Amino acid sequence: MNNYKGDNMVDETKKADKATIIVHSGDMDKIYSALIVANGALSMGMEASLYFTFWGLQRLQKGGLEKGPLSKMHFIGLGKSMIKSRMKKANVASLEHLFKDFKELGGKVIACEMTMEIMGVSKEDLDQDLIDEYGAVGTYIHEARDSKITLFI
Amino acid sequence: MADMKVDVKGETCPVPLVEMRKAIRKVAPGEIVEVIGTHPASKKEIPMAVEALGLELVDIEETDGVWRIRIRK
Numbered sequence: 001m002n003n004y005k006g007d008n009m010v011d012e013t014k015k016a017d018k019a020t021i022i023v024h025s026g027d028m029d030k031i032y033s034a035l036i037v038a039n040g041a042l043s044m045g046m047e048a049s050l051y052f053t054f055w056g057l058q059r060l061q062k063g064g065l066e067k068g069p070l071s072k073m074h075f076i077g078l079g080k081s082m083i084k085s086r087m088k089k090a091n092v093a094s095l096e097h098l099f100k101d102f103k104e105l106g107g108k109v110i111a112c113e114m115t116m117e118i119m120g121v122s123k124e125d126l127d128q129d130l131i132d133e134y135g136a137v138g139t140y141i142h143e144a145r146d147s148k149i150t151l152f153i
Numbered sequence: 154m155a156d157m158k159v160d161v162k163g164e165t166c167p168v169p170l171v172e173m174r175k176a177i178r179k180v181a182p183g184e185i186v187e188v189i190g191t192h193p194a195s196k197k198e199i200p201m202a203v204e205a206l207g208l209e210l211v212d213i214e215e216t217d218g219v220w221r222i223r224i225r226k
Contacts (some may be wrong), residue, residue, distance in 0.1 A: 036166065036167050039167045039170075039171050040167050040170060042171075042174065043167065043170040043171050043173065043174035043202055044170070044174075044201070044202045044205045044206070045202070045205045045206045045207075090165055091163055091164060091165055092165055093164075093165075093167075093168050098167075101171045101175070104175065105171070105174060105175065105178075
């Protein structure tokens with residue numbers, strides 16, 4: 001279900017183009033950016049990998065996806081609720097919805113092992129249903145070296 | 154006639170694009186997916202995705218801000 005390389009209609013013989021994104025920030029707005037770009041890439045026939053590290057990794061903790069603060073004007077949560085109500089008005093999909101689509105279209109999630117060690121996070125603390133792989137910098141480079149798009153968010 | 158209809162009226166970025174992609178994965182080659190929506194940027198971007206995916210754009214029409222795009226897999 002998650003892997004559908006054979007479904008890529010661009011050229012069956014050629015490897016699909018890829019987007020690899022380092023998700024370093026755990027801020028709500030930046031998680032939105034990462035997932036929207038990744039879902040756009042998947043929708044347009046690319047593969048996509050999200051490498052969650054540092055503050056980004058916190059969003060993979062059980063129940064943590066929507067818990068990030070705003071990167072600016074958070075104001076102890078006031079700014080965030082204002083933005084959230086505006087997003088609701090504009091009918092923006094929830095992070096959970098975007099993540100579900102990301103996985104359905106074959107997107108890959110990598111969790112940074114070093115961050116887990118630093119932050120004292122175990123696999124049991126993380127929402128393991130979301131994670132495809134645990135890795136370090138080598139895994140990122142392996143993904144990124146043949147990616148057409150790489151971003152650090 | 155469409156083999157699958159996708160109604161994304163009122164939905165915004167990136168939902169129309171993603172729903173189009175999900176529908177294309179579900180139909181058989183030669184079948185037609187019809188996407189109906191209101192998000193202006195998606196009317197431009199779905200045809201870009203159709204090209205990138207090597208699909209056939211059958212037609213696009215718009216009435217009163219509601220567009221309809223038909224794609225053949």
